[in-house]
Amino acid sequence: MADIVIINPRFEPSYWGMDHALPFMGKSANLPVACLPLLAALTPREHDVTLIDENVEAIDWERCARADIVALTGMSVQRFRMKEILTELKARGCFVVIGGPWITVQEDYFDDVPDVIFVGEAEETWPQFLREWSSGLHQFRYEQADKTDMSTVPTPRFDLINMKKYAFGSLQFSRGCPFQCEFCDIIVTFGRRPRIKTSAQVIAELDAILKTGLRIVFIVDDNLIGNKKAIKVVLREVIEWQRKKGYPLTFFTEASIDLADDAELLDLMVEANFVATFIGIESPSEEALRETKKFQNVRAGGTLTEKVRTIQKAGIEVWCGMIMGFDSDDVGIVERQIEFIQQSRIAFSMSGMLSAIPKTPLHSRLATEGRLDFSDRSEFGTNVVPLKMSREELLNGYFEVLNRLYEPEAYFERTDALFLDPAFELGIVKKKPWWRLSRRWVLSEAKCVVESLGLFSRLIWSVPSAELRREYRKRLFNFLKVHRRPGLLLFYVFHLAMHYHTWKMAKDMSSRSSQLVNSF
Structure with a gap:
């Protein structure tokens, strides 16, 4: 032993x-x-x-x-x-x-x-x-000689962790991604053949996470919809579990932009009560996307902005990852990134500089070209030497994107463009009135009133900037003129708190008062 x-x-x-x-x-x-x-x-x-x-x-x-x-x-x-x-x-x-x-x-x-x-x-x-x-x-x-057979993976031991210290729970349904993005280490670690757990395994894990008392769960798959046919089977079982239990869990996850092309899959995710998904959009530049082999982002069927809006309209908020520093990028990419995020009504953009992770195709290519910085902690925040701008220009552009995206006016312009639409709703409530879902849901909505008041009060008492406090009060008042559902109110107050986090992160990093962290 x-x-x-x-x-x-x-x-x-x-x-x-x-x-x-x-x-x-x-x-x-x-x-x-x-x-x-x-x-x-x-x-x-x-x-x-x-x-x-x-x-x-x-x-x-x-x-x-x-x-x-x-x-x-x-x-x-x-x-x-x-x-x-x-x-x-x-x-x-x-x-x-x-x-x-x-x-x-x-x-x-x-x-x-x-x-x-x-x-x-x-x-x-x-x-x-x-x-x-x-x-x-x-x-x-x-x-291991072979990738793990996901049907053999046991239910995690949540009983050994103090789950009350976490804001959200985490589960994994699948591993692997079918795409071939040059910079990504997921296909190095997990491979390009998506492997998924059985429905029975997923339901057992839902039961286990429910016992922890957490109500919001991040499905940590790097691309939940890598195998669309298989995930649809699992989602139907999750929907049935949610119905029987009274919809006790709310989910968010990561998926590829082609989610917008599959109406059935979108509908199943909403029925299962997914309220948000992170999408690796990476760039508004088609040249950059093709360069990095992000072909799923340049397929026919609409522009990137149109696809984002399709997902939003269905009842799922979109968060995204954006990258600067591709070979085709020059200093003009700063304005293009900011314009895209604003037009797409994406509140949270994890903007970062291109980095080359060992064992990825990008790392191999740049090493051959002599365009890698091999220092362990680069002063420029990335080991990539860009092609059409200097390293200083890339870093300064990164700081400019962060600061401009999370200035209150820009942040709330795009956030409120989505949230203040009277038809805006998330997850299962997009399809069914919340008071008809279940007794459990109604009790949860009542709890959200208390949680919203508590979170907003702590925000107002603790944020040192009087200007930001005034902004948050104004924005909440405007929201309440449009929406009354307590659960949606809590989600909006969460966006207020996250604004302070992202705003402070941007200020601290660009002033170098905190450690420079790429990918924000």
């Missing part, structure tokens, strides 16, 4: 982290990373497992020192903190294993300091390692 500690390092402040909005919500982190409860579920029950998410609790170094095995995971943006944690653990004599997205693409990053490394998925290799460790015959490097 082994005593095991599994650690997820803290993230640096970022767009996704919601760092400046979380205090208003009384939460420590946005959502738990999916790997912690999953690794615990993959661990045979004869072992003891402790999960530590540094985003919600400090690392207990003494606890780690007592463990037989300390496992460390992390993404590329966590790599600096991973190094610090690894150094501290080894100084305390810990046996340390490392896995996750970053070491999968940069196996030699930690040199030979770890005792064991895991490359890629670990549903097979983690139990294999534990068996071999028990026999004193473990290897240094583990990598």
